[in-house]
Amino acid sequence: MAVVEMKVPSPGESITEVQIARWLKKDGDYVEKDEEISEIDSDKATLTLNAEASGQIRILVAEGETVPVGKVVCSIDSSVAAPAAKPKAEPKAAQAVAAVPATTPAAKPAKAAAAGIPSPAADKILREKGVQAAQVNGSGPGGRITKADALAATPAPSRKPGSREERREKMSMLRKRVAERLVAVKQETAMLTTFNEVDMSAIMAIRKQYKDTFKETHGVNLGFMSFFTKAVCEALAAFPAVNARIDGSELVYNDYCDIGIAVSAPKGLMVPVIRNAESLSLAEIESTILELAGRAREGKLSLEEMTGGTFTITNGGVFGSMLSTPIINPPQSAILGMHNIVERPVAVQGKVEIRPVMYVALSYDHRIIDGRESVGFLVKVKQQLEDPIRMLFGGGDPMRSLLGL
Numbered sequence: 189m190a191v192v193e194m195k196v197p198s199p200g201e202s203i204t205e206v207q208i209a210r211w212l213k214k215d216g217d218y219v220e221k222d223e224e225i226s227e228i229d230s231d232k233a234t235l236t237l238n239a240e241a242s243g244q245i246r247i248l249v250a251e252g253e254t255v256p257v258g259k260v261v262c263s264i265d266s267s268v269a270a271p272a273a274k275p276k277a278e279p280k281a282a283q284a285v286a287a288v289p290a291t292t293p294a295a296k297p298a299k300a301a302a303a304g305i306p307s308p309a310a311d312k313i314l315r316e317k318g319v320q321a322a323q324v325n326g327s328g329p330g331g332r333i334t335k336a337d338a339l340a341a342t343p344a345p346s347r348k349p350g351s352r353e354e355r356r357e358k359m360s361m362l363r364k365r366v367a368e369r370l371v372a373v374k375q376e377t378a379m380l381t382t383f384n385e386v387d388m389s390a391i392m393a394i395r396k397q398y399k400d401t402f403k404e405t406h407g408v409n410l411g412f413m414s415f416f417t418k419a420v421c422e423a424l425a426a427f428p429a430v431n432a433r434i435d436g437s438e439l440v441y442n443d444y445c446d447i448g449i450a451v452s453a454p455k456g457l458m459v460p461v462i463r464n465a466e467s468l469s470l471a472e473i474e475s476t477i478l479e480l481a482g483r484a485r486e487g488k489l490s491l492e493e494m495t496g497g498t499f500t501i502t503n504g505g506v507f508g509s510m511l512s513t514p515i516i517n518p519p520q521s522a523i524l525g526m527h528n529i530v531e532r533p534v535a536v537q538g539k540v541e542i543r544p545v546m547y548v549a550l551s552y553d554h555r556i557i558d559g560r561e562s563v564g565f566l567v568k569v570k571q572q573l574e575d576p577i578r579m580l581f582g583g584g585d586p587m588r589s590l591l592g593l
Contacts, residue, residue, distance in 0.1 A: 190266045192241040198257045199230045199491060206230045207254045207361045208261060210315075215247040218270055225262070227487070229361045234487035237261070244268040252358055304331060309486055310338035319343045339485070366457055373516050378554035381513040384566045386573045388529050388544040391415050394576060406471035412526070413449065414473040416501055418579050419572035420524060421445045421466040424499060427565040429557050431498050433519045439556060448497035448517060449477055451484040452507075458484040459517055461497040501526065505546065514551050521556050524569070525549040 196206055209227040213219055219239045226237040239245070243266035249255055306314055306321050310333045314321060319341045326333035359367075373379065395410050402410040424431040424445050432441045445466040448459040460480035465473060483489050500517045505528035514525035527547045534543040550566045572578050577586050 190241075190243075192243070192264045192266055193260045194225075194237065194240060194262045194264065195260050196228065196255055196257050197235075197237075199228075199235055203230045203257065205254055205256050205361075206235075208249050208251055209234065209360065210251055211247060213245050213247075215245065217245055218268065219243065219245050219264065220270075234362065236488075239264060241266045242270070254361070304333065306333035306338060307335060309335040313338035313485070314341065317341060317343055369518065370515055373518055377516060377518070379516055379551055380554050380562070381549050381551045382559075382562050382566055383511070383547060383549050384570050386546045386548055386570050387534065388412075388546050388573070390574055390576055392529075392544055402471070406475070408471060408474040408478055410470065411474055411477075413477055413501070413503065414470040415573060415576065416524070416526060416569075417447050417449075417462065417465050417473050418470065419569045420447060420499060420501060422572055422579060423565050423568035425466070426568050427561050429561050430522045430552065430565045432556060433498070433521055434553075434556055435519070442498045444498070446496055446498045448494075448500035448520075449480065450500060450502035450517075451481050453484045453487065458489060458494060459497065459500055460484055460489055460493050461495070499523070503527075505529065511547050511549065513549060516551055516553060522550060522552040522562070522565075525551070 199206065207229040209229040211226050213223075213225045219225055219242065221239055221242045223239045224236045225239050225245060228235045228237055241264050243264040246263045246265065247261075248263065249259070249261040255261060304321055304324075304326060306324070306326075307328070311321070313335065314324065314333075317338070319338075321333060324333050324337050324341045325331075327337055328334040391412065395412075399410045402408075428441050429439075431445065432439050434440075444464055447462045447465040449462065451458050451460060460483070462468070462473060462476050462480070468476070480489070480493065483493070497517070497520060499520060500514075500523040502514050502523060503526040504512050504514075505526050509527050510530065511527055512525055514523045516523050525548065527549075529544045529546045531542050532545045533540050534545065535541075536543070548566065548569065550562055552562045580586070
C-alpha cells in the first residue's frame with residue numbers, strides 16, 4: 189500500500205504555524221492529483237493545499253486546529269482506485285414521445301440541473317457569509333449561482349425579538365494578525381492625520397465623457413482609484429519622505445511607487461500591491477486593481493502580492509464613510525484615505541456653486557514625516573485631482589511647462 193503523507197508547506201520565512209480553515213474533501217473521499225483539498229490560514233494570507241497524488245484521503249487534523257509548518261495533516265492512499273462512474277440512464281424510446289396526443293399541452297420544461305447550485309467561487313463566498321444557497325436566486329446559465337450573486341447576497345436576519353443569545357467564533361490567524369498590527373501601530377509610531385477636500389468635478393466630467401470609449405478600448409471601467417493612484421505617485425516624487433520607511437537607525441527612501449490598495453475581504457482586510465505604479469497607465473492600473481481585488485476576495489492572493497508596498501490607499505467611501513483617520517500599514521510611513529463624494533456648496537470666484545466634494549485624509553508617522561511635508565503632499569494630491577492635466581506634465585503647471593519656466 190502506497191501512502192503519501194501531506195505536510196503543511198511553508199507559506200513564508202517568517203511564518204511558523206498555520207490554521208486549518210476548511211477541508212474541501214471529506215475523510216475517505218477519493219481525490220485526484222493536484223486537486224484542492226484544504227484551505228489553510230496563515231497570519232498573512234489564505235492558501236490552498238493540493239493533493240500530491242490520486243487516491244483515498246485520510247484526514248488527520250480537524251478544522252480550526254493550529255499546526256506547525258511541516259506537520260502531517262492528511263494522508264493519501266494511492267493504491268485505492270478511482271470509483272467507477274455511474275452508468276447513464278438509457279434514453280426513452282422515441283416512439284413514447286410520439287405517442288403523446290397532439291392535443292396535450294406542452295409540458296413545462298424541467299428545472300435546469302444547475303439551478304440553485306453555486307459555482308466554486310460563489311460557494312466559498314456564501315459559506316463565509318453564512319448564507320444558504322437556497323436563499324439565493326442564481327442569474328447564471330440554468331439558474332446557477334454566480335460569484336456576483338454570492339457577493340450581492342445578504343444573510344437573513346436570524347435574531348429573534350427579545351433574544352439574548354450569543355455565539356462565539358474562533359478568530360482566524362489572519363484576523364488576529366491584523367488586530368495585533370493595528371494595535372502595534374498605535375503604540376510604536378507617532379501617528380497624526382491631516383485632512384483636505386477635493387473638488388471632483390474635473391474627474392467626474394472626464395469619466396462621463398470617456399467612460400464608454402475607455403471600456404470599449406481597454407475592457408475595464410474608468411474608476412476613481414486609478415486617478416488617485418497616479419496623483420499619489422506624482423506627490424510621492426515631490427515628497428520622498430512620505431514614500432520612505434524607518435529601518436533601525438536608518439531612513440530608507442524608495443525611488444519607486446509600490447502602491448497598496450486596501451480591500452475588504454470576507455476573512456479580513458487585505459492589501460494587495462501594485463508594483464511600479466508610477467510607470468503604469470490609467471488602464472493598466474484599473475486592470476491590475478480589478479485582478480488583485482478579485483483574488484483578494486476569493487482568498488487566492490500570494491504573499492508576494494501583499495508584501496513590499498511603499499504607500500497605501502484605502503477607500504472607506506464605498507461603505508458610505510464621509511471622514512475617517514486611516515491607520516498606517518507598517519513598515520510604511522503614510523496612508524491616504526478616500527471617502528464618499530457629496531454635493532456641497534463651494535465658493536467659486538465669489539459665487540456659491542454646488543460641487544461634488546470628497547474629503548481626503550493622510551495619516552503619517554511624524555517620526556519621519558514633518559508637518560510641512562504631510563500637508564504639502566496632500567495639497568499636491570488635491571492639485572492633481574482637481575486639474576488632471578497636471579498628470580501629463582509630471583505634476584507640474586502645464587502653462588509653466590509650455591513656457592519653459
